[in-house]
Amino acid sequence: MQALLALEPEAHDVFQRLWLGYTESPGASALRQEICRLYATIQPDQVLVHSGAEEAIFLFMHAALQAGDHIIVHSPCYQSLGEVARSIGCDITRWPATEQQSWALDVDDLKRTMRSNTRAVVINIPHNPTGYLMAQDDFREVSRITQAQGIILFSDEVYRESEHDSADRLPPACDINEQAVSLGVMSKTYGLPGLRIGWIATHNAAIQAKMAALKDYTTICNSAPSEFLAEVALRHRQKITQRNLDIITSNLAVLDHFLARHDEQFTWIRPKAGPIAFPCLVGEDIESFCHELVTTAGVLLLPSTVYDERDNHFRIGFGRKNFPEAVARLEEFLTSRHK
Numbered sequence: 132m133q134a135l136l137a138l139e140p141e142a143h144d145v146f147q148r149l150w151l152g153y154t155e156s157p158g159a160s161a162l163r164q165e166i167c168r169l170y171a172t173i174q175p176d177q178v179l180v181h182s183g184a185e186e187a188i189f190l191f192m193h194a195a196l197q198a199g200d201h202i203i204v205h206s207p208c209y210q211s212l213g214e215v216a217r218s219i220g221c222d223i224t225r226w227p228a229t230e231q232q233s234w235a236l237d238v239d240d241l242k243r244t245m246r247s248n249t250r251a252v253v254i255n256i257p258h259n260p261t262g263y264l265m266a267q268d269d270f271r272e273v274s275r276i277t278q279a280q281g282i283i284l285f286s287d288e289v290y291r292e293s294e295h296d297s298a299d300r301l302p303p304a305c306d307i308n309e310q311a312v313s314l315g316v317m318s319k320t321y322g323l324p325g326l327r328i329g330w331i332a333t334h335n336a337a338i339q340a341k342m343a344a345l346k347d348y349t350t351i352c353n354s355a356p357s358e359f360l361a362e363v364a365l366r367h368r369q370k371i372t373q374r375n376l377d378i379i380t381s382n383l384a385v386l387d388h389f390l391a392r393h394d395e396q397f398t399w400i401r402p403k404a405g406p407i408a409f410p411c412l413v414g415e416d417i418e419s420f421c422h423e424l425v426t427t428a429g430v431l432l433l434p435s436t437v438y439d440e441r442d443n444h445f446r447i448g449f450g451r452k453n454f455p456e457a458v459a460r461l462e463e464f465l466t467s468r469h470k
């Protein structure tokens with residue numbers, strides 16, 4: 132809070148005087164104006180602010196889908212990107228990212244799986260958990276073929292602006308596709324999940340109106356203090372993003388060295404964005420390994436079995452400042468087992 136409020140001379144006083152009535156249901160207009168700066172073609176009335184990305188995912192799925200509809204979902208994925216649709220009664224086809232292809236999505240796969248009742252294609256780029264970034268041409272092709280078929284592209288872009296090389300950054304889907312819905316949030320690149328501020332940006336007025344109507348049954352409007360803090364943070368997002376990228380970059384170097392020292396036990400595709408990687412453990416079961424690691428060394432890795440994948444990968448986050456200490460403990464654990 133202190134660091135955030137120190138970004139602007141008046142911020143502390145404005146915060147103290149904040150009115151705590153209901154706020155505007157679509158999101159405070161000053162906040163929506165700041166959000167628009169992330170996009171090239173979006174106006175404030177094409178933004179709908181939510182309580183985190185999670186609420187936006189839930190409302191999008193309920194606005195766009197009905198039981199019996201078909202949906203294609205980038206996989207493995209953040210759980211709710213697939214599970215909310217499943218709970219509605221949709222038929223889900225996974226669009227698999229595979230390690231053999233460096234976690235790339237195959238656009239021909241998408242073409243083969245589209246059906247007459249496919250209502251949405253869900254992608255998450257930069258990708259949690261692999262750190263994969265799609266090539267520009269493929270991204271435009273995905274946008275083109277979904278739009279041509281009248282299928283909504285739901286593009287989870289919560290890790291956008293955390294590309295390790297900014298030259299790899301993709302355009303937001305909503306800027307290149309009139310039907311697409313782009314998802315953003317304060318939690319990831321900007322490191323402020325406690326604000327619970329997320330949003331969708333879209334030219335698709337019909338889906339936006341349905342989501343706005345559903346929001347009256349979930350949260351009605353957002354928290355006024357959070358909206359103000361998010362507005363300040365976004366005004367200074369270059370500074371915040373750089374701070375977070377510096378942490379990620381120095382932690383990634385620690386991870387690089389660790390995996391190089393243990394290359395008989397681990398293989399991996401180095402992530403191109405974000406603070407998450409999805410390496411593979413060689414020669415022993417990942418679930419028992421993670422269980423033993425967390426119970427004996429207090430280090431938590433997420434086995435790929437929680438993504439319903441039986442491929443022995445694990446999700447490792449390297450976005451925290453104490454990452455070097457966690458790696459040291461992991462290394463100690465590995466050496467003590469080989470004694």
Ligand SMILES: Cc1ncc(COP(=O)(O)O)c(C=O)c1O
Nearest residue numbers: 183184185209255259289316318
């Ligand atoms: C890819 C992805 N989308 C959406 C979310 C949800 O974000 P939030 O927790 O801010 O609602 C997450 C959170 O981990 C995520 O990783």
